[in-house]
Amino acid sequence: MLPFEGPIILKREPTEVSETSGQDQAPTSTDTNRALTLVHEGWNHLQLQRPLAAWAAWQRALRFVPEFPQALEALARLESASDLPVAARVEHRFQAPDDPEKRLRWDALIRGGDLEDLAKAADLFASLSIDDPTDVAAWFNRALCLAWIGRNGEAISCLDRVVQLRTADDPEKAVSAWTLAEVLRQGAGAETLADDLRFAWVVPWSDADTPRLINACPTLQKKPSPRDPVSGVPQFPDAQVYEWLDRPMPEPASWLALSDVPRVLATVIITPQSLRLSSPDPLALEQVREPLLHAIGDLERAIVREAAPLPLPLADAAVWTFRRPEALDDETEGRLAREAVEHFYEDLWIHLPRHGLGELSPLQASRAAKAGDPVARTRLSAVVRMREQLGARPRTAILYQGYPFDRLRRRLGLELDTPASVDSEDAACMSEDELDRLELDPLTVPSLAEAYLSAAALGDDRRTARIAAHLVKAPGMETSRVVNPDLFAVLVREALRVDNPGDALQWLERGQATHGGRDRRTYEIWKAEIHARTGDPDAALAQYQAMLSDGGLETSQLLDAVEDLLMNGHAEHARPLLERAHEQAGHEGDPLNIERARNLAREETPDASAHG
Known part of the structure; x- marks a missing residue:
């Protein structure tokens, strides 16, 4: 059996006394000093967010002085550090090659090699991987050696190679390797690879x-x-x-x-x-x-x-940016906390690009996986697993309110660990494919509203407009909280995308009739913008001037109108609105709007100085 199969063996380095005695000797003062130095080194690694390097330093201390109390205490504290994700505090093991031919090659190279010096061990495994670039165990062991000496960035590069090689034949090991990479990227030395x-x-x-x-x-x-x-x-x-x-x-x-x-x-x-x-x-x-x-x-x-x-214990800090009023009853407090977690992960986090996903967002990675990229699926599974480990910590349990990360897996089209933990009828965490297949006719207005919000959070107007149009036509839809300008904006954008401005204007008319009220001005501005973007600047200007006569427009709204007309090549129609906006901004003394008006004046007439 290979000497490195199983847990790493960090042997006690020889001293003159132990080499000459032929039997175990009590630790020398030199041994004790070396062990104490390594204990301090481990704590320094931990402060730098390198828990694997801390673990290795404390293990090495025990090779100098078995049962060294400071090292044992440090290891025990790391193992029980419930503020860290599991992958940051468990014992990671070397892997052995799978086939006998590789074992013989390893034995020949390792015999006489120095596995006790982790830097030299990393070089040894590097030579094995150079000789055979498909040797996944060599890549993984090199990654561990590098992580144990705090060279996290290099270790992540090796783990990336492990994922490339391991995904096809052992996806679980590949996911575990990339979960480890998620820990390493938060440590010192890998700052450019950190995602949180x-x-x-x-x-x-x-x-x-x-x-x-x-x-x-x-x-x-x-x-x-x-x-x-x-x-x-x-x-x-x-x-x-x-x-x-x-x-x-x-x-x-x-x-x-x-x-x-x-x-x-x-x-x-x-x-x-x-x-x-x-x-x-x-x-x-x-x-x-x-x-x-x-x-x-x-x-x-x-x-x-x-x-x-962010420090590893605070890697999920972005989840906790919602604030709730004091004196809420426990049930409402817990419900809002759970809704905050669901909204963050299922609607916001899925859009954030991550180094750990090859610069893709989780939603983009899920699409790549669906298109047949198994490595994207492995990385995504690992990233979700790390978030799950953060959510499972005892100190955050009350904040997560039992949130099952299978909801997030479902949202991203991944296989569920515990399917029973997710309500199959809950549209809020449905994947893109599920929402596309969803039968809308049997749904009630509340269910349609939930499906609409779920689709809107995914960011594809084509999908969202299908559900929004069904909701708008449903009896009793006026009572839904989601009936607002955002709902009709989806329908307008989709109509314009398919080059149907007539439908866009009809949706606006319907929105204003259904939900006019305090948002009446919003719908009127949108009508003017549609006219500007579809080659009817006269109608656009007339609409804006009507609004100016009927209560006016805020300076920022006027500047938006000018910008829209200029972008669509209607400088003459933009000019009277720009003059009005410049006048209002000067009267209000708003420096931001004054500067914006000057910039738009330069766009309208590049050599103009009258507005400066």
Whole structure:
């Protein structure tokens, strides 16, 4: 049997005493010092998010001093670290070659080799993989050696090769290998491969900026400053901490839906010299850029952008950006928490590109798998497994509310682990194929609404419009919460995609008749945009001028109209609206709209200076 089959054997390095005695000796002071050094090295690796390297360092310490208490304690703490995903804290084993011929080649090369030095062992397995590029065990063992010495980026490259080779004959081992890669990519040294990041903006700040920001942004909520966990003293006494919400916090009520509660766009820390915005979602930060610059009235204020991998215990931080009002009853609290998890993974996360999926989003990877790419399926299965391990941790159980990740597997067209955990009638987590096959006639209005929202989250108007058209024609549809401009926008976009502006205008008429009210102006603007985009600028301008006479348009809406007309080649029709927009922006003193109007004026007449 090969000496490396099974768990890694990190033998105690010889010393002069142990080599000459011929029998076991008590550890020397040199042994103890080396073991202690390795224990400290392991803790440093763990701090750098390299748990496999930490494990290997502590194992090596035990080769110098068997039963070394500091190493045993460290290993026990790692094994029981419930804030880490399972793949980060279990013992990973070397693999042996499958066929006898490869075994003989391995024996010949390894005999006399140094497997105790992990860097040399990695080189040895590299030579095996060079001799035979299809030797999947050599690739996997090299990956482990590299991970055990903290060279995570190189290890991921080897595991990528393992997935390429192993998917066809042993997909489970391939999935396990890529799950390990998901752990490694969050560690130091693999920063460019990390998928779960903390994004931050740092803005130069002054005392005068703070009241302007607070007055202009009513959804900033003050939070307690972080305190030292031992002394209880504020860690940053000069800092003010806020959460920037995307909408006001509602009053607590049992009827609240997820769409009623706010999401955190950014955590805001204000110090005398700087403002720091941070979020695990870079798109959320982009949402606050314009209101931030508008509030402080300085379009030229520099923004320094940073990004760093999230620690493994916080790799799912983006799930927890929803906020709920205090004093909710337990049932409503739990329901909203579960809805937040479902919405995040099944509607948002599936669209985020990931290095672990070859720069594809989970939804794109699922389409590649459906098209016959088994490696895409393996990678996707591994990425979902890692999210499942994060959700299974005891400390997050109350947040996930028992969310079965088979819902996410179903959404992405993967095989389910426990089919009974998913309601087959639940359209919210249906895959693209299931929604395409869904029989709409038997569905009630609530079921149609759920199917429509599910399809809309997948982002294909052709699929969504089929369900939306059925919903709009269903008796009693007026009572559904989903009957709003977004519903009719899908139908309008699909009509325009198939070059049928007449149908698009009819859908708008129906939307305005069904759901006019406070959204009447939205439908009117859309009518003007359709005229502009379908070669009827006279009708578009007439529509905009009618709206100006009937209550007016906001400056941003006027600028949108100008931009739309210019994009469609109707500069003459855009000119009177641009003049009105420039006048309104100047009267309001809005620097963002003033700058936008100037830019559009340059587009309309490149050599114009009248609007400057």
